[in-house]
Amino acid sequence: MAEAKTPTRARNRLDWLMQTGWTTWRLFSKNELYNHAAAVSLYFLLSAAPLLMLTLYASQWVERWAEGSIRATILLAALYDQFHLDTLRQLGVLPERARLAAGGVGLLTLLLASRGLLNALQGAFRVIFPTDSKRRFVVSWAIPLLIVPLAFLLILLGLAARGVLEFLAQPSLLGSARAGALEAASTLLTVLTVWALTFFAYWRLPLKRPPLRATLWVSALAALSLVILASGFGHFFSAEKYRALYGSLAGVVFVLIGIYFLSLTFFAWAQCLYAVTKVDVAALERLFLGSEGKGANRLENLAFSGINRLLDKYGQTLPAGSVLIHEGDRDDLSYYLYRGRVALYKGGAHGSPLGHIEQGELFGEMAYLLGEPRSATVVAETDITVLALPPQLLEELMRYSAPFSRRIIGSLCQRLKVMNLQKAA
16 A cells, blocks of 8 residues: 555655746746846845945954964955955955945945845745735834844854854864864855845745745755855856956946846745745646636646646545535535536435536535525535635635636626526526
């Protein structure tokens, strides 16, 4: 028995992965998240510039301290290496000497740009995680002034700690064994820092929080992707080529491109997190509507070709003669007839026949939508397979899919029309 279930379970997981991937891509394209990534890149650059200036102030102070201190020399070398201060100076992003007089303007820029950055992030998350809720006015104004500077500070501390660890990890200072351990610790520190920030963003920015377990997994995958992308960016894009092409603007262009790709990756995984919570809804929508209203292509047909996963999760198989719904009962389940045929009766299973429901139709939703008891008894005329849908899933389907909502409304109108004709007769 276990051997028979193993291929089915593996197939269901593959279907889930394909459906999640397709849903992520479709929503990512629909929401035009590349525009939000561009806005985040601009505000990130405006927010990071004052902090880099503060870092430059710190480096100048360390330079004076390092004249008679070996430890300070090591710290300064790590600081320059980790933050690429020399490269940023050569590209024109940072001046040769920072002046404290610019600190007031830099602080004001940091506060304004921080609010713009968080507003851009929140705007993207409102699109990715749609909801009718709103943040309180005071909270929406206070959070940007605190969260963004603290997040930048955490990033700077993490990068500084990693720089020190990488500098100390040189074999000439500690030996190959200890150097390898410190280098591994440096990489782990970077991943953990990025993961913590990513998890916090995915968990707190959506007004309706996603499931904790899914958030932990997706934020971990996002953190690995961001670290790999940031590490490999310099191998594919040369700062010197940008300097030759853009001149004094090379540094700004180079940083903007890097942050843009990182933002795209960050939003793509956020969209994936939403798709994980809606993959069943997307699969049920595709099952109910088929290709109508969506212009399904081959990839979509392939991704949603498997029905076994939904049948295992929501399916019920009943023999002919079984009573699926009793008239007068109060329950909120809706049903989709996947296979077979059922009959409707007024006054019990042996009452007056009202009609039939054929394969591929949704029924039972009227009691939930109208908040009333069951209006008829439903009996299986043949062996049937149905999908039993809880009310919260039906609600999500109607919120997620406008074509599905229109179909529900049309079905209800048709049934009310038939009932009125029967009463008139």
